[in-house]
Amino acid sequence: MPVNVSSKISEKNRSIIIAAAERLFASNGFKGTSIKEIADSAGLPKTNVLYYFKTKQGLYHAVLNQILDVWNSRFDQAKEEDDPALTLAEYIYEKMQNSLHNPCASKVFAIEIINGGHNLSDSFLAEHKKWMEGRVTILQSWIDQGKMNAVNPEYLLYHIWACTQHYADFSSQITNLKGKPMKKGDFSQATDELINLILTGCGLSLPKE
Amino acid sequence: MPVNVSSKISEKNRSIIIAAAERLFASNGFKGTSIKEIADSAGLPKTNVLYYFKTKQGLYHAVLNQILDVWNSRFDQAKEEDDPALTLAEYIYEKMQNSLHNPCASKVFAIEIINGGHNLSDSFLAEHKKWMEGRVTILQSWIDQGKMNAVNPEYLLYHIWACTQHYADFSSQITNLKGKPMKKGDFSQATDELINLILTGCGLSLPKE
DNA sequence: AAAAAAGTAGACCGATTGGTCAGATTTGTA
DNA sequence: TACAAATCTGACCAATCGGTCTACTTTTTT
Numbered sequence: 001m002p003v004n005v006s007s008k009i010s011e012k013n014r015s016i017i018i019a020a021a022e023r024l025f026a027s028n029g030f031k032g033t034s035i036k037e038i039a040d041s042a043g044l045p046k047t048n049v050l051y052y053f054k055t056k057q058g059l060y061h062a063v064l065n066q067i068l069d070v071w072n073s074r075f076d077q078a079k080e081e082d083d084p085a086l087t088l089a090e091y092i093y094e095k096m097q098n099s100l101h102n103p104c105a106s107k108v109f110a111i112e113i114i115n116g117g118h119n120l121s122d123s124f125l126a127e128h129k130k131w132m133e134g135r136v137t138i139l140q141s142w143i144d145q146g147k148m149n150a151v152n153p154e155y156l157l158y159h160i161w162a163c164t165q166h167y168a169d170f171s172s173q174i175t176n177l178k179g180k181p182m183k184k185g186d187f188s189q190a191t192d193e194l195i196n197l198i199l200t201g202c203g204l205s206l207p208k209e
Numbered sequence: 210m211p212v213n214v215s216s217k218i219s220e221k222n223r224s225i226i227i228a229a230a231e232r233l234f235a236s237n238g239f240k241g242t243s244i245k246e247i248a249d250s251a252g253l254p255k256t257n258v259l260y261y262f263k264t265k266q267g268l269y270h271a272v273l274n275q276i277l278d279v280w281n282s283r284f285d286q287a288k289e290e291d292d293p294a295l296t297l298a299e300y301i302y303e304k305m306q307n308s309l310h311n312p313c314a315s316k317v318f319a320i321e322i323i324n325g326g327h328n329l330s331d332s333f334l335a336e337h338k339k340w341m342e343g344r345v346t347i348l349q350s351w352i353d354q355g356k357m358n359a360v361n362p363e364y365l366l367y368h369i370w371a372c373t374q375h376y377a378d379f380s381s382q383i384t385n386l387k388g389k390p391m392k393k394g395d396f397s398q399a400t401d402e403l404i405n406l407i408l409t410g411c412g413l414s415l416p417k418e
Numbered sequence: 419a420a421a422a423a424a425g426t427a428g429a430c431c432g433a434t435t436g437g438t439c440a441g442a443t444t445t446g447t448a
Numbered sequence: 449t450a451c452a453a454a455t456c457t458g459a460c461c462a463a464t465c466g467g468t469c470t471a472c473t474t475t476t477t478t
Contacts, residue, residue: 009425009475027324032240034465045427047467052425056466107323110378114316115236117381125385132386149409155402159372160381166371169319172326174367176334177341193364200358201410218445218455243435256438256457265436 014052014062017042022063026107030060061119064112067105072100076131077136084148085204088160089195095164096191100184106168121175127184149203154201163194217373223261223271226251231272239269256415270328273321276314277333280307285340289350294413297369298404305400309393315377341366348398358412365411372403 020041024033035056039046052060058183099106101122112119132154139153167182167190175181182190199205229250233242244265248255262268284300289293308315321328341363348362374400376383376391384390391399 012322013425029238029320029324031238035467036322036465048425048429050467055422072229073239078347081354087385102248110323111238111320114319114378115238115241115381117385128382129386144413151406152398152402155384155399158399159403159406162371162375162379163368166367170367170371173322173337176326177338189361189460190364190367193361196369197360197365197368197410198406201406222455244437245435254457255436256454259437260455261456263437 008175013042013044013048017044017059018063018066019053021059022067022104022108025063026104029111030056031059035059038192055089057119063108067102070105075135077083078135078138079175080145082138084139084142084202085199088128088159088198088202088204089206092160092164092195092198093191095160096167096187096194098188099164099166099168103168103171106165110165113124140199147204149201151202156198160198163198210340212227217365219261222251222253226253226258226261226268227272227275230271231276234269234320235313236319237349239265244268249329263371266328272317278319279311279314279400283343287344287347289354291347293348293351293411294408294415297407297411297413298415301373301404301407302400304369305376305396307404308373308375308377309396312377312380315374317374319374319378356413358410360411365407369407372407 016036020032021038024038024041027033028037035049036046038059039049042049049059053062073091073094075094077086078087117125135157136153139148139156142148143150143153167187171182178186195206230242230247233247233250236242237246244258245255245267248258251258258268262271282300282303284296284303287296326334342365345362345413348365350358350359350365352362376396380391387395404415
């Protein structure tokens with residue numbers, strides 16, 4: 001019976017299992033991934049996976065929680081006196097970096113949302129809503145100060161999410177169209193294009209360096 | 210043995226089954242949906258579903274093909290002498306209408322792409338690539354004519370897709386943030402916001418009416 | 419060193435699933 | 449009406465899956 005849930009071995013194995021599960025859930029979905037596949041991918045027997053995560057759903061929730069835990073940004077602490085162009089550019093950059101370095105996490109989250117988001121905790125949903133309201137307030141204050149065009153802050157955020165996550169979630173489509181997977185340089189270019197599109201669309205521009 | 214594949218009954222049942230399957234695949238994914246569920250939702254016994262579609266994969270491919278068949282747009286025939294603002298606005302409008310009226314189709318396609326797109330036919334992938342190249346050429350000609358800003362046409366298209374499809378695929382997240390599902394009026398507003406953002410971002414604007 | 423806790427692992431089970439088969443029923447047509 | 453094609457359907461099956469149970473080994477603690 002596992003009592004000390006944070007021993008060395010426990011933590012190492014848990015993270016190995018979660019990483020393997022994240023990768024497989026992203027490729028085959030929750031139902032499409034068997035515990036045995038996760039175990040094989042993690043190099044452990046199936047029973048061992050069940051030892052650390054009592055049920056498949058429990059493992060899925062652990063994967064989901066780890067994904068959501070990492071999602072914080074400098075935009076979270078933006079203030080009315082901050083510069084919208086810099087703040088938004090930085091936010092877009094951060095989200096693009098996440099798509100580059102954590103594509104599987106983005107995919108698992110995307111599938112979860114597409115399927116209805118029934119596995120997301122009420123507390124996460126509430127926090128997310130609160131975060132959104134705070135960001136809308138900041139954006140609106142920037143608009144009221146005449147710092148940027150009067151776009152609808154809510155929809156602006158949706159569009160930023162959509163574009164940045166697209167590079168992780170739809171990577172297979174992009175790979176087909178480009179003929180090869182996007183590398184760091186492509187991501188850098190896409191980030192520049194997106195920042196330029198959004199900022200220009202908001203009547204903003206970055207100071208030339 | 211089904212020989213005449215296009216009789217009245219056959220076609221009616223096939224479309225009922227495909228519609229039910231599309232809805233369930235969008236909610237639970239391919240593996241997460243059982244043939245029995247599809248059959249129940251279609252009001253038919255399971256064996257009957259297998260009668261029209263020999264395998265579950267076959268049914269899935271039928272669903273996918275029906276989704277892709279409908280995707281054509283006025284943008285497909287755009288010419289160098291056309292107006293970029295009107296053309297792009299119309300294209301965005303069409304894609305938003307699709308998200309409004311066919312959210313399940315968008316979701317099924319999204320999950321397919323996220324999972325790697327291994328069920329898409331080579332001919333579809335090739336056609337899609339060809340379409341893309343044609344649209345990039347048109348956009349580049351508009352840029353060369355000085356009709357719009359020198360944005361990268363390829364990434365511009367990605368961003369349009371990402372934003373428009375987001376309203377179908379991520380509807381559950383938006384519903385949570387808004388407190389209620391988006392209605393026609395919300396879609397109309399979102400469409401206006403998106404058209405304005407993209408066009409402004411491209412240095413374009415629609416003629417005032 | 420011994421006891422306890424944590425981790426590993428094989429055997430096993432009930433439930434579900436995709437799919438088959440054989441036969442009944444309905445529909446179209448000459 | 450007669451016959452064949454098309455449609456419908458219940459019974460059935462092998463395979464897979466999530467999960468349990470039991471027992472063994474390793475690590476930690478006292």
